[in-house]
Amino acid sequence: MTLTADLFWSFRSPYSYLAIGRYRALAASHELTINLRPVYPLAIRQPDFFERNHPNWLSYTMRDMIRVAQFHGIPFGPPRPDPIVQNVTTRAIAAEQPYIYRLTRLGQAASRRGKSLGFCHEVARLIWGGAQDWHLGDHLADATRRADLDLAELDAEAVEDAESLDTEIAANQVALEIAGHWGVPTLVFDGEPFFGQDRIEMAKWRMEQKGLRPR
Template sequence: MKEIDVFWSFRSPYSYLATPGILEVQKSYDVRVNIRVVFPIALRSPDILFTKENLNKVKYILLDWERRAEFLGMPHAWPSPDPIVMDIENSTVSSEQPYIYWLSCLGVEAQRRGLGPGFAAEVSRLIFGGLRNWHEGDHLTGAARKAGLDLREMEASIGDGASHRDEIEENQRMLADAGHWGVPTFVIDGEPFFGQDRIETLKWRLGQMNLAR
């Protein structure tokens, strides 16, 4: 069976917007979809992020992703709290990151259990879908359950997270080897398709490969 690697971040609004398409590809094509969690660019390359040019890109993304969500008919609001603790105006990323490492390790564990796409879809809907304090109460427990997972079991398997972070580092190397740096990026047979708006192009390629179910 062909495999599609989806390089994906829990802090990327476009990764969230890609989730319906990811699930559709998984359902409609004879492929295995792997969610390859990577850390946000704010952690991977903060020196690159905080340039005048890229700060303008950030401002554009904050405008565009909401417009794109409206176009797709998806609920949307900037996360509260933000999965990354940072101060964009002062160009700083906190050394304390209570959310993103936790979320990313959970994403790796979900993929190890064969349920990465569903978990990514349910959790990102919490984070970007307008729910305040998505990290509190039983919100994540419920999202995991909808994806067919038990949050407590996942957290127990993660332990100190060392092997999960190693896998995330390997995912980041794989993304670079595929010739890209951004998320979401879809890769099949070494060919990358970058962006939520390239899912239709990916489906066209899958059709050429006679992979439709």
């Protein structure tokens, strides 16, 4: 019996990146389907979030995500460019956002095809794995091809069907909150949320209780 779970996920979240490869490997090695459901990051949903945070929040998060990557042997580099345009000093979010809307709509278009887990992982490896100018040249096209998708097709859909895609993305956020959380990465299995990259083993443990088996 193949089990199913939903993974709520954001392109701007370093912890989402640090979790997705391990979740993808789990789905590949076990009788498990993970439906990745992208959401817009807090910078879009709550632009003042970073301004309201404790002054130590950013420095601690930077330190922690680097050591998590080192601990798990995951390639990690600062995003160049950041998917969110933000003033590093003031933490203010720019009004114009040329990357995150395109990325998230592409992720939802991939979700429509049942391939968002692979697509988002391949793209996240560019953004958070250290690729310079991931938005230029063939970077995204090659990553999309590795997920068995066509970037031109997804881009056309992201433009022509942007309103419907945004409605679906908003529904993903609502579903996440109904499941009992608000942040990413959160895996929801059998109605139970598992928040954070440090809950993967616990999520697997729970799924094993419900019959998860290797392929």
